Amino acid sequence: MIAAVSALGMTSVLGGCGSTGSSDVTLKLVAADYGDSPADNSQKYWDKLARAYESQHSGVKIDVKVYSWTDVDRKVKEMVDAGDPPDLAQIGAYADYAAQDRLYKADDLLSIAVQADFLDQLSDAGQVRHLQYGIPFAASTRVLFYNKTLFDQAHLTPPKTWDDLAADAEALKAKGVKYPYALPLGPEEAQAETMQWLLSGGAGYTDDIGTYTINSPQNAETFTWLRDELVGKGLTGPVAPGKLNRANAFDAFAKGQVGMLNGHPTLMKKAAKAGVKFGMVPVPGKNGTPKATMGVTDWMMAFKKGGHKKQIGEFLDYVYSEKNVLDFSREYDLLPVTTSASEAMADAPQDKNLWPFLQELSLAQLYPAGKTSWAQVSAEVKKRIGGTVAPGGDPTGVLNQLQTAASEAEAKENAR
Template sequence: MSALGMTAVLGGCGLTSGSDDVTLRLVAADYGDSAANNSKKYWAKLVDAYEADHPGVQVEVTVYSWNDVDREVKEMVDAGKAPDMAQIGAYADYAADDLLYTADDLLSIPVQAGFSSALAQAGQVNGAQYGMPFAASTRLLFYNKKLFQEADLTPPTTWAELADAAEALKAEGVKYPYALPLGSEEAQAETMQWLLSGGGGYTDGVSTYTIDSAENVETLTWLRDKLVAKKLTGPVAPGKLNRADAFAAFAKGEVGMLNGHPSLMKTAEKQGVEFGMVPMPGVDGESKATMGVADWMLAFKQNGHKEQVGEFLDFVYSEENVLDFSREYDLLPVTNPASDVMSAAAEDRDLKPFLDELALSELYPVGKTSWAEVSAEVKKRIGSAVEPGGSPEAILSQLQSTATTAESSAAG
């Protein structure tokens, strides 16, 4: 995807020609799936409304695809030309280098207190919030209603029921009874969803990596023996199957079950696939925790526009603007006031199950500068753990070693 720029102005110190005027520069990610709904249009409307009420402040927004935005911001920062704000996928490295304002520095008390507590906590490093959540998502188990009816199935609530359903779907000739995307695109997400449903996770919930825990070994061993070895995950090896391909197969009616986020609803509906959604099954019942994902807004200190940035972000996080963004892109609001509205609104009823899961969600350990390296290694290695003959214990041990080393390097 090519970068979508709202403005070519990226250099300079951020001051306009008027001595008291300020130009704020924001780099943002594109959430759209077509030219008709790219994020450039969302920001243009929001900025027009803001500038109309704030003479003397201009906001220049540059929108890049998700393939490019994190790299573009890093290059700007490395060149000494940090934007005032960046809406991207991670914040920990910049926080560790003391380049960011905290939320306390910027936001009014009502706005800061309005963030979902789980998301606000995930944005903290050593008790200070540097990452301001901008968009959120959770996962549910999607199932194809037609295929389930043909196999006389009800949605699973336990791992055993999921495996039995997959067996029945395979017997009916379903191509992917359960799609298990552990390919390089987003293996860390599918893995985390399963680890949580098995009572484990990447960390102990506080600060220590526990990748090689007994619970995690048991989870991957179950996946290897009960799904993959029995050929219940389709013709493509999980380590070669990417999320986008699994979603496309679901929209074609080729998948019985898979973990999905809200955007899959629209994709499936366009193709006429009737689907249901239920919480992720756990070992003995509904999973006690689910995976949440957040993208982040961060503010760099380099240009010194603390007051103007804070006022603009208060506007960005107003209930109306958070609702507009969430509804446009089928994402979950990151503030409690907007969540309350969506939970009660008939127009948002499709998103309510995901909203309900957000309260139970755990996020990646994004406050750790080591997470990027650990996540990359999960993407490379985890698929081999569930191959027939693979060793979950060995792979998880290797990943734990990677995490421990990366943590030591970060601390040093």
């Protein structure tokens, strides 16, 4: 998915370049920046890791360039289009490059032990036509954040069902809360909020065999409920959901203006820094905890053109060691993509703040990232989904339009 924002929903600043020098082989890596300031720019993580690797592997140099999520996917595409792709790219989507036969398969590169260590659902999401090209790099899930102070003032308990959520939102509105429930269906990350609600309603973007089912009856019921029971009753705040972006919703939560919203781990640091007392619970489902929550993964991929298969594979085995996976996850409040690092995090008191998200990961369902059509479908969702909950909105009609767009995109994909 070529996007201006990470699939994990983070923005960042432009990074610099890794070190250069003469060596037998120089691996070029382009990576995304997960930091939110120059002080924690991902360039520092990669430079430290690269120097440590080079000290143990003479004859190999790792040249890293880190770019913001606003730029990184475009930078890689420009390099590919110019005929000079990097050896490695850590970005938001891989399927287009896999479909163009530009990538090494994961089992061409990684040791058996490293391949076996990836969490199964993440490895599965990295497949195109049952072959894995996308290597999971960082993961995230969603939970419901709520403002403890506002809940205490209204004598509320966290919701477990949609009806609970609506009742809590009504009570928060009566107390003058600006956004009782923040519903960001704006173009920045509407596909994420949409997917979380589809899952909580018992469906999703696709069925169990991966066919788009966006206009299913369950999905229509979900958005009809949102239109009538939340948005129509003025429980989602002064900004129309179709114009509210995720970053603005997070900012409002950090200002104490939001009672509830779906959030990922980076919101913890933002809210805590602002002095907001918050709690986290599983996202409510229609009748209780849904059978699946939303998970997001960003990807590592290796381009074939440079021909450095052996060196790439050895470097990736190092990148995915338990220590390095944990170091990165802890630095940026993300979830490990390997079983060994996940188990270590689950046993480490220092990672207690990430445990609620880690517990959700085993139940997580990811975007259909292995479909080259997903980028187009995601763009259509961002453009249209806000109309389902607007005054006079037609959820069934909008979902039918999205289904038509998805079916046409998938037909083109299958015709390749």
